Amino acid sequence: MGRIRILSDQIANKIAAGEVVERPASVVKELLENSIDAGATEVLVDAESGGRRLLRVTDNGHGMLRDDALLAFERHATSKLTTIHDLEAIATLGFRGEALPSIGSVSRLVLETRSAEEPSGTRVEIAGGRLLRCDEQAFEPGTTITVRDLFYNVPARKKFLRSEQTELTHIAQLVTHYSLAHSGKTFRLTHNDKELLHVTPVAELRERVFQVFGGQALEDLVDLKIREHEGYVLEGFVSRPQVQKLNRNSIFLFVNGRLIKDRLLLHGISSAYHNLIPPGTYPFALLFLQCDPSEVDVNVHPSKTEVRFRQGTIVHDFVRDAVRESLIESRPAPSFGVPSPPQMAAALPFSDFTQSLENHRFDEARPVVPLTLEPGRGEELPVFTLRPAPAAEPRFDFGGASIPLTEKSVQPLRLRVPDTHGGFPAGVDESAPASLAGLSDLRVLGQIHESFIVAAGRDGLWIIDQHVAHERILFERVLRQMAAGRVEQQRLLMPIVVELTAAQQIEYDRIAGDLQAAGFETEPFGNRTLAVKAAPAGIAAADLERVVGEVLDIAESELRRVSVDDLRRGIAASVACRAAIKINTPLEANKMDWLLRELGACAMPMSCPHGRPIALRYSTRDILRSFHRI
Ligand code: ADP
Numbered sequence: 001m002g003r004i005r006i007l008s009d010q011i012a013n014k015i016a017a018g019e020v021v022e023r024p025a026s027v028v029k030e031l032l033e034n035s036i037d038a039g040a041t042e043v044l045v046d047a048e049s050g051g052r053r054l055l056r057v058t059d060n061g062h063g064m065l066r067d068d069a070l071l072a073f074e075r076h077a078t079s080k081l082t083t084i085h086d087l088e089a090i091a092t093l094g095f096r097g098e099a100l101p102s103i104g105s106v107s108r109l110v111l112e113t114r115s116a117e118e119p120s121g122t123r124v125e126i127a128g129g130r131l132l133r134c135d136e137q138a139f140e141p142g143t144t145i146t147v148r149d150l151f152y153n154v155p156a157r158k159k160f161l162r163s164e165q166t167e168l169t170h171i172a173q174l175v176t177h178y179s180l181a182h183s184g185k186t187f188r189l190t191h192n193d194k195e196l197l198h199v200t201p202v203a204e205l206r207e208r209v210f211q212v213f214g215g216q217a218l219e220d221l222v223d224l225k226i227r228e229h230e231g232y233v234l235e236g237f238v239s240r241p242q243v244q245k246l247n248r249n250s251i252f253l254f255v256n257g258r259l260i261k262d263r264l265l266l267h268g269i270s271s272a273y274h275n276l277i278p279p280g281t282y283p284f285a286l287l288f289l290q291c292d293p294s295e296v297d298v299n300v301h302p303s304k305t306e307v308r309f310r311q312g313t314i315v316h317d318f319v320r321d322a323v324r325e326s327l328i329e330s331r332p333a334p335s336f337g338v339p340s341p342p343q344m345a346a347a348l349p350f351s352d353f354t355q356s357l358e359n360h361r362f363d364e365a366r367p368v369v370p371l372t373l374e375p376g377r378g379e380e381l382p383v384f385t386l387r388p389a390p391a392a393e394p395r396f397d398f399g400g401a402s403i404p405l406t407e408k409s410v411q412p413l414r415l416r417v418p419d420t421h422g423g424f425p426a427g428v429d430e431s432a433p434a435s436l437a438g439l440s441d442l443r444v445l446g447q448i449h450e451s452f453i454v455a456a457g458r459d460g461l462w463i464i465d466q467h468v469a470h471e472r473i474l475f476e477r478v479l480r481q482m483a484a485g486r487v488e489q490q491r492l493l494m495p496i497v498v499e500l501t502a503a504q505q506i507e508y509d510r511i512a513g514d515l516q517a518a519g520f521e522t523e524p525f526g527n528r529t530l531a532v533k534a535a536p537a538g539i540a541a542a543d544l545e546r547v548v549g550e551v552l553d554i555a556e557s558e559l560r561r562v563s564v565d566d567l568r569r570g571i572a573a574s575v576a577c578r579a580a581i582k583i584n585t586p587l588e589a590n591k592m593d594w595l596l597r598e599l600g601a602c603a604m605p606m607s608c609p610h611g612r613p614i615a616l617r618y619s620t621r622d623i624l625r626s627f628h629r630i
């Protein structure tokens, strides 16, 4: 008795309908998912000509019985669903029973498969949806599906395929991501017989990240470890705040092993980086969420990349808090090897795989991505390496494409971060991590441009932006005070009258309590005016009107979805910005000393509440290198 059956119309009609085969990568996705569903521990993908001429996926999974091999090409033929209730808790990647017939109808497809239960295997040949042959043959248990000449019979679709390079990039990204989601399996990808990716089974996600992205990238990532909340389990990696991307393409989300796109989770991640990276920039994230299959509906879109959570808010807040906590807990490594301005994103070690592949010259004899790493060899084989060119100018070397890294010599600061209490920064960790001590060790040399503090440290020369450094210090202090319910206040001799727009008036009525908690004593004063009687310490009276306006605008800005937490952070950022020492202000040595010490005690001393970098470090190594001494 075969495993595959045709779904009844009743179930079939409940399945999100639509075409799944858009491009070669979508074929790879469906075939890969089938291999994983079949329990394979080894999945090999071969492509030719960007997948347009040939795609082949070979697995060592449980294979198909003879009868099933033919049935699999019928619409809605699946072994993964039986009753309508199964749709409510889907534990496999596939369930629609449409991939094989769809792929078979737009290509020349050969299926070779054998189940260990049968002595021989089956070979099925299909072209443009027509069965050409079905033979008995000798195979090892497992399945190989070869797809040639995709869209050969649908010229309109073929026209829409992009360049070989672009299609390959999509395929490579896909295989990479599935390899990350299944670190216990072997994955190999070849293109025109060149190996692009080859990873062997490892015990932990961390090791797989190392195999795929290399050791340098791992240093720039924070390991979330395994976190649990109300039946949800989250693990993965997110980038430290120094890493800033200009789009969301480096955020990879997996729910129960399935690569998905989800606005809710994206929003949760962005919120975690609020006040850490500039607005409009994004982190790198690789997150794996596990939950009971009944908690998430995957039957939302034919490509199965969208999901709907039963308890959206819980998931959102869990992801946000987990990412934020791990960023605060993390102890950034003391050295930082790459530049941070967003425009330099291409030079980051785990820069978009896409971008990297686009930069690759296809006639190179070298593999695009030297990713092979045999277990136990213990040496680093990063995806790509940063190494100085013989001339002295550092260059970014990637699979033969070499990009100069002229801005690399000045590097953003990396400091250790003290522990926190109750989600808020708790001040200096007395157990004094070494590199934090490094910061208090700094010897002030002077000030340049009356704006930047220059200091000598054990590991090189530091330049610190006095305004943003002070802003960070004040921001964390105000947040702490707000959490403790005692914000330092200054009473004004004369109340200041602030005029409000209609929208601001509405927001004021809503957040008056939060303003109070933040140290503002306000009172409505006639029509759309407000009297401010007291304000958080440090803000000059001349700036008060601006600050109050800003705070009301924050409340209004995100269509009132701003949470109390975001609002508090917004208020703290606004207060800190106005109260901080300005640039173009001469500072005495003791004031500069104080500033550096306080900065060293911050939870997040590397970026200001608006996400700008605070300090640059010119490491001793860089100095030596610049003088050609190493
Ligand atoms: P679905 O994955 O939604 O069930 P597909 O059209 O992708 O639908 O596959 C149809 C059926 O063929 C699957 O349910 C499975 O039983 C079988 N099948 C497909 N690929 C494989 C494979 N690599 N190994 C074993 N069985 C497979």
Ligand code: MG
Pocket: 030, 033, 034, 093, 094, 095, 097, 099, 100
């Ligand atoms: Mg499938």
